[in-house]
Amino acid sequence: MxxxxxxxxxxxxxxxxxxxxxxxxxxxxxxxxxxxxxxxxxxxxxxxxxxxxxxxxxxxxxxxxxxxxxxxxxxxxxVHTTHPNQIVYEAIVNNEIPQLKHYNKVQREVKVKDSRLDIVAMNEDETCFIEVKNASMKQGNSVLFPDAVTSRGKKHLHTLISLKEEGYRAVMVYLIQRVDVDTFGVASDIDPDYSSTLKQAHEAGVEIIPLQARVTPSEISIVRELPYSL
CATH class of the missing domain: 2.40.50.580 (OB fold (Dihydrolipoamide Acetyltransferase, E2P))
Known part of the structure; x- marks a missing residue:
């Protein structure tokens, strides 16, 4: 972007x-x-x-x-938290995210059940629902999410779990707008409910993709996927 x-x-x-x-x-x-x-x-x-x-x-x-x-x-x-949605959307459209390639129709801000998810991507074989969150809180060599209690984030996870159970592909993307960290994790001490729900989502088959982006005064660009632990 x-x-x-x-x-x-x-x-x-x-x-x-x-x-x-x-x-x-x-x-x-x-x-x-x-x-x-x-x-x-x-x-x-x-x-x-x-x-x-x-x-x-x-x-x-x-x-x-x-x-x-x-x-x-x-x-x-x-620190601009509405950019991750656009950044990930553009990257999917341009086939720049290996795990999210080969979709020929990509839409933003889609109403699904009782939630509004960031992206839906489709091709002839599948429909993929994607929620994007901004992660920026550094602790040691890791970035953690969330940095405050997020009932909305928990609601999105439940929606993704429900969609996965119905046979859709469901993906949780965390966009990390800093390059001084090497791993992604969950701030269970800040929001234990979100932490447990993310583990539930992972066990249900919801994919977790932490993407690190380099931020400069001219652009923000995805550079790599980070390993994660729950």
Whole structure:
């Protein structure tokens, strides 16, 4: 996924009220940026760290910028949580994910049962339902999900389990917007219910694919699949 407009550089002053962040731009201006990440953002917050913002294209929007990434220990970490859906969608369409190749019809935001799943991919032989989550919380050499309790995430897992039982292919993709980790795991201490439900989904045949992406001020691109442990 390439950024269509040049990003704006600054330094983080603080994040507050979950969805807002104050940023000091290079010209000395202090602006308020929208933060799409509703989680705790553990390991992704460092005051005075370099950040990049994208300018809003809607002149009526209250916040004129969106927070895109932050520099943590010399590596960019993506904090925009709606990008993973688009990144994975584009990669499937372009046959860039080995496990999700050869689909000739790919749709986003599909209503299924009582959930709305991110992607459905189809070919002559099968229909594959895919949910995408952003994972960014670093602990040691691993990235863990979730960084806050997620009842919505648990609901999506139950939907995938149900679809798998009906004979569909069901896949849980975790997009990791940082390259300073080598494995993926579950934060069972933060959300034990999600952890147990993911194990249940795995046992039911729901596939788990953690994908690591490199984040730069010009683009975000998938680089490899990470091993995982539940």
């Amino acid at each position: 390439k950024f269509t407009l040049p990003l704006v550089h600054g330094r983080l002053i603080k994040r507050y009220k979950r969805f807002l962040a104050n940023v000091l731009l290079d010209d000395g201006t202090i602006v308020t940026a929208h933060c799409t990440n509703s989680g705790s953002m553990k390991s992704c917050i460092e005051e005075n760290a370099e950040v990049y913002l994208s300018p809003a294209t809607d002149p009526k929007r209250k916040t004129k910028y969106t927070w895109e990434m932050i520099l943590i220990e010399g590596s960019w970490v993506g």
